[in-house]
Amino acid sequence: MSNATKTGGGFALSAIAPANASLHRLSALLTLFLLVLGFAATSPAFFTVNNGLTILLQTSVVGLLGIGMTMVIVTGGIDLSVGSVLALSGVVSAMAVKAGLPVLPAMSMGILAGAICGAFNGLVITKLRIPPFVATLGMMLIARGIALQLTGAIPISGLGDAFGALGNGALFRMVELRPNGFPNVVFPGVPYPAILLLVVALAAAYLLKKRQIGRHIFATGSNEEAARLSGVRVDRTKLYAYVMSGALAGLAGNVLMSRLVTAQPSEGVMYELDAIAAAVIGGASLSGGVGTISGTMIGAFIIGILRNGLNMAGVSAFIQQIVIGFVVIGAVWIDQIRNRP
Template identity: 85%
Template sequence: MFDASGPVQGRGWGGVSFGQAQFHRLSALITLLLLIVGFGLANQAFFSVNNGLTVLLQTSVIGLLGIGMTMVIITGGIDLSVGSVLALSGVITAMSVKAGLPVAPAMLVGVMAGALCGAFNGFVITRLRIPPFVATLGMMLIARGLALQLTGARPISQLGEAFGMLGNGALFRVVEMQANGFPRVIFPGIPYPAILMFAMAIAAAYLLNRRQIGRHIYATGSNEEAARLSGVRTNHTKLFAYTMSGALAGVAGNVLMSRLVTAQPSEGVMYELDAIAAAVIGGASLSGGVGTISGTMIGAFIIGILRNGLNMAGVSAFIQQIVIGFVVIGAVWIDQVRSRRSD
């Protein structure tokens, strides 16, 4: 009988060996390093401090969404709603600020709205037995429609300086006042969004690797029926995973809207594909039972650096979409080859 306390000796969930999973993560890391070297040789400005911070900022939203997406994918599901939930959460945060709520509690309200959307996804999937693709596609339309309806399809601006602190602030920033009265940035500091992303990644990795709910997430994705017979509450486990995905989409929404200092109801379009791509490139299997947060972080940086390097090379956004599309197809193909070899 299945043992919910840990993986089978020498094997990962879903029949994929830990050696194979580590090899996939290592290959993703090598790809990341090759991209860094290649773009650095093509443009010396790529290695500048300011560009490095730009990459961190661009990757933070993808990384936050990817963490929640990884949990969902490990259970054998998918969440197509995170981009729209991101927009809705940001809008609700901005509306709370406009209503007079302080920024921190307002952002908490936005995160709770995202978690509620995720919980609704989990309820529809586990109780109504709707396939995850269809259920989250429906939530994608619902959340986007709500964001547009609440704002009249118009951005919410004039949110105050405090609202932009999370997205534009930095730790250890050093600024010197010059003789002419203008400030000069000596060290731009570590962006708060990057710190938040890494903190969430560490917490999620701990949860998946060290807590019972993490083992249950892997077990549910590996063999749901065997997990259920072994005492795992698979429906509750799925509900937890989707709720976490929604909550992290809410956090990402706060980060993105704070960076813009404006709540845009149209933001987050296609972000769900970036989150899925980050997880799959990092080694998560769409068949469930396999995936790591560290791999997803590598995948997120691959996407972020790829976009940044192509931008610096003057490649159009349309060509970038084509390139990212081929990268996703390649990652999924590698996952399928790996799964067939493990059978």
């Protein structure tokens, strides 16, 4: 059921939704602030520069996936394949480098592979009328299977320093040589993945707020039939959202594999849940028609800081999965309460 139907009309939705979205975003921002204070109180190393850079690097991948997921969720869909597409895209980029292609064209091929996976999702959903949950679940298995088949389930290593520049490089990094000849990092700089995330987030926010395709995405998610009767090409709009989600998963795959300087076909498992959680925590509604990029960024940092703080507290990875699972359930529960008539 669409948001417009539940509120009894589009006019009621347009009046209520912005206030609800702003309130939800403020509550997410308050949660983020409380998490920072809590972890800073339990660990003096939390506020160090190095830990801050670690959080930025960890959040960049979830943030990129979350931006694409937000576009899909706003249309009223879901994309469960982004973790597997991330792995496949990274493998494609690494194989292209191994084949002798320069790093930039090779990574472009990885992004293209992600976009193709997204296009497949969009076409299956719009042309075959298969529900997004089932269609993207199928792509999750397909993409993971292709990645494992291409590599024989063996990581691709020996990709060179140039391949690792995107994930490990930083802007304004300052290094000086000590008298003994060893380097000393004066300022670690701003990581390239964090800059990339900022650029992509600003571009996506502009697209959703200022461009026609953004208005069509919101219209499709709010009331698909009304959008179709208003002249919106609903199928093409959905296809665009899924292609963007796939392409951004491909970009996230390049960032992650570049950080590792190794293409791991088994990477990205359960990343789709982090992306969904980031979008929903930030105010996106699983019913469609509601969501912002700024809210998703807040949600991504909540996930990133939560994982980082639990790591520093010595909490095992298994317990972290339990905590994140409860966070996902809680975020969806809040979304359901928000959308009740």
